[in-house]
Amino acid sequence: MTAPTVRGWSPLRCRGFHAPPASSLKFIPKQRFRHLPEQRSPAPALWSLPLSDLESYFVSLLNASATLPRLRQLHGLIYRSGLHQSCFVLTKLIRSLTALDVPVESYPKLIFRQAKWRNPFLYTALIRGYSLRGNLADCVDLYGSMRRDGISPVTFTFTAIFKACGENLDLRLGEQMHCQMALFGGFGSDLYVGNTLIDMYVKCGVLGSARKMFDLMPERDLISWTTLIVAYSKSQDMASARRLFDCMPEKDAIAWTAMVTGFVQNSKPGEALKLFDRMQTARVSLDEYTLAGVISACAQLGASKYAKWVSEIAEENMLSPTSNVVVGSALIDMYAKCGQVDDAYKVFEAMKERNVYSYSSMIVGFAINGQPKAAISLFHEMLKSTDIRPNDVTFIGVLTACSHGGMVDQGRQIFASMEKTYGILPNADHYACMVDLLGRAGKLTEALELIRKMPVEPHGGVWGALLGACKVHTDPDIAEIAAAQLFIFEPDAVGNYILLSNIYASSGRWDDVLRVRKLMRGKKLRKNPGCSWFEAKKGEIHEFFAGDTKHPRSDEIKQVLDELVGRLEASGYEPILNSVAYDVSDKDKRRILLGHSEKLALAFGILSSTSGSTIRIVKNLRICEDCHSFMCGASQVTGRDIVIRDNMRFHHFRDGACSCRNFW
DNA sequence: GTAGGGTTAG
Structure with missing residues (x-):
């Protein structure tokens, strides 16, 4: 064991003492300390140290302990040494425990209750424990007890509570606590507190308040700027995101990446690549996150020249798709979207590690490139030979495959298994796949029935699938029903009007064709030129x-x-x-x-x-x-x-x- | 204690 050196503690200052070997910590029977260990006489060599040195020593041990049994062992030693009177050590212990998956209510809370003295940090450690698990009610309860005990909060207290408010989308409580904090003064100028508040307001969907917070902050760091840039890009306001980005006094790789992926997520792959080019000119280092965004941009463009280019960049930066699961999965998707499904499968096969993204991308890739059987068999292989569980996107791929392969019964079975076997509740997108599956197979009435009975609200995708099927099977009557809904959901989508008009044209209903054209003219919609x-x-x-x-x-x-x-x-x-x-x-x-x-x-x-x-x-x-x-x-x-x-x-x-x- | 990522059907 290496001698600890925290807080000025040095082995040289403690003559005759050497840190005990790990084996010496085993003498405490485990079950005795399942909860709170009783006090016992200390081991002579260790306990002869002054308390302040012991404190530092234990904190360094706690920092290095990552398992529950080890923490229990240390807990025993802490009590035997009399250190259970140290708020500092107990705070560290609670923090180490809550960082693991230990429920706050059990072990950490017991330590808190048994503590002889409680300072703001001990309270905050427990509040943070609740916050980490998104337990806002207990966070606030404990904050109340803390105040009743006459203890003043510290910055950590508020960051923990604001984080929980953000996670729980509880704006009302967030604002209330923000006001509470103002009563203490001073905290508002803390960078961490400010950044957490920005994030809380963003999560609660009030970008205006987040921006106000940002503008009021006496100083800002990279995190303040990036948080807000991401918020703008997630709310599809790339103009504001770009303005902020251009004003940033300095930019790091994360800020650049946030901006690049912002363009990708807003379907502006060209802008994303242009910015990435500037990023490279600025000689900013890139990592797998950046590359994943760039690859996704190339996938959206779907041109194979970008595929070659991006693969070269990956290699230059030692981000091989073989060893990096993020890069590999993104490349699978890109090749699939360029229509090069063989290349996608080459990447998939060569990957050393695969996850649900890799499998889903490959399954979707097969499905959209007309290889439904390969998609289904990969799905079964995943279930059989890996521990990877399918997610909602995997099922989109599998259902699409069934639909394109005309496998109606298999599709129905898989759809039924989603909830029954995998606990995934089908969403409107999955219903759209089912409508597509039935519709392609000519079962238009059944598809319409499914929509009418579905437990979630149908969206444009669902009605669009039905309209598409009406085109294939030339059914103007059901097409009318689907189109009427689509005109509500997507009033400006020209394609739907064209599709309906084409269905009428195919059935020779020229009067109806003219009616749809008139409707389009009235809305000033024009057909995009092919x-x-x-x-x-x-x-x-x-x-x-x-x-x-x-x-x-x-x-x-x-x-x-x-x-x-x-x-x-x-x-x-x-x-x-x-x-x-x-x-x-x-x-x-x-x-x-x-x-x-x-x-x-x-x-x-x-x-x-x-x-x-x-x-x-x-x-x-x-x-x-x-x-x-x-x-x-x-x-x-x-x-x-x-x-x-x-x-x-x-x-x-x-x-x-x-x-x-x-x-x- | 706080910021960036890859898979979604008509």
């Missing part, structure tokens, strides 16, 4: 709009497209004219269909890429039926793999078939 992107070999992105002739190689593109249409028609392709939601001539419909942006992108892809390589296209809107059948045919006659990521999902076209099994 746009597709193709990433060329060197990573440059080529953009195509529907009917676009602006590309420098437009003539060649048209030539390739005409040639392709010829070959497709020879093998039986017939344009799906229903996909045009305008009441125009068939000739015009054919012309409009041929101008769809993904077809232009495909033609350019064929023109500019090496033969045999996969053609990857990203599209801003949902792929139409005609383009879908066109791509199936194109993959067959050209022998090329085509991957299209539309705004809903991935389509992997190979040998004339799509991974989505024609349901999307």
Whole structure:
């Protein structure tokens, strides 16, 4: 055992004494001290020390003790040495106990009750114990006793209580305690107290009060600034977050990371990467947290050039996906979102440690890339050969897989097992998956019934799943019900109006089509122009709009497209004219269909890429039926793999078939 | 005693 050196204690000052070997602490029978040990005569060598030295010595032992049996042992020794009269030692003991999972009510409270003297720190240690477990009522009770005993609180007392108020979202009590604290004066200028108050107000959802606190603080540190930046970004106010960030007198890696991930969480991956670039220019070190945010930004962009770039950065910074579970899981998600599910699985396989994030990302990755069987089998493997328990997101992945794989019964079973076997209450998102599962299988009435009976309030996702299924199965009546709800939840989402209008168009209900168009005009909503992107070999992105002739190689593109249409028609392709939601001539419909942006992108892809390589296209809107059948045919006659990521999902076209099994 | 992270379906 190393001799302790805390608080001026030195072995040299205690002639003849050496710290006892660990084995000498074993002589106290365990059960005797289960609760409070009785006093016994001290061991001579140790107890001959002056009390102040003993105190320091025990505190150093307590600081180094991380297990309950060891703390019990020390407790015994403390009583035998007479140190149980020292508030300092007892405070440390209570703190060490509450840092473990020892319930405050049992052991720590007993020590507190038996203490001969109680000072503010001893009270605070127990209050903090309650606070750590989110037990606000007992925190405040004890604070009351403390005041009745005539003991003045210290800064720690208030930080513990404010933390508990934040955890419990109890704004009223938080404000009350804030006023109480003001009566004592002085505490308000304490940095820790100020920062904890900012955090409390943020957690309680009153950003205004948090900002006021921040503005009133006589001095601020990195934590004050970062807390507020995160609060702004969580409430989708990136402009305020950015303003604060730019005003920060100095920034550390955590502040930079908070800002980068703020952009990611607010679906601004481009901004996130720009800021990350600045972070690197400023030579700020990065860690797994930063990288996870950057990888997530790349995942949102979904372009493989970023995948390569970010993998290199990870390696340069010794953050290998093999050994770092956070980086590994983020990379799995990124590759999956770039449509490179094989690369995602390579990362997954190579990881030394996996957790529920790694498994969920991989399961979702398989599910959205048209490999439902792989997703389900990975789920079963996780249950069978690991101790990792699925969480709500894992079930989203599994249910999505069942839905895309048409496995209705299996989906129903898994959905039922969520609560029964895993204690996870299905939320509205899970119901959306079930509606999707039933809807894709053509069970539209059953899906509607499920929504009407669900115990949680349905949200836009649930009705959207139903509307999507109505598109696949052309059911304008149920579509009307779903759309009516969606127009309430998402009044400005153009896609829903378009979808309903397309369903009407497919059923030839042109009057209704016009009615929806009028509704859109009334709300000043415009259909987003269809746009597709193709990433060329060197990573440059080529953009195509529907009917676009602006590309420098437009003539060649048209030539390739005409040639392709010829070959497709020879093998039986017939344009799906229903996909045009305008009441125009068939000739015009054919012309409009041929101008769809993904077809232009495909033609350019064929023109500019090496033969045999996969053609990857990203599209801003949902792929139409005609383009879908066109791509199936194109993959067959050209022998090329085509991957299209539309705004809903991935389509992997190979040998004339799509991974989505024609349901999307 | 106080600040940053990765997985979510239509």
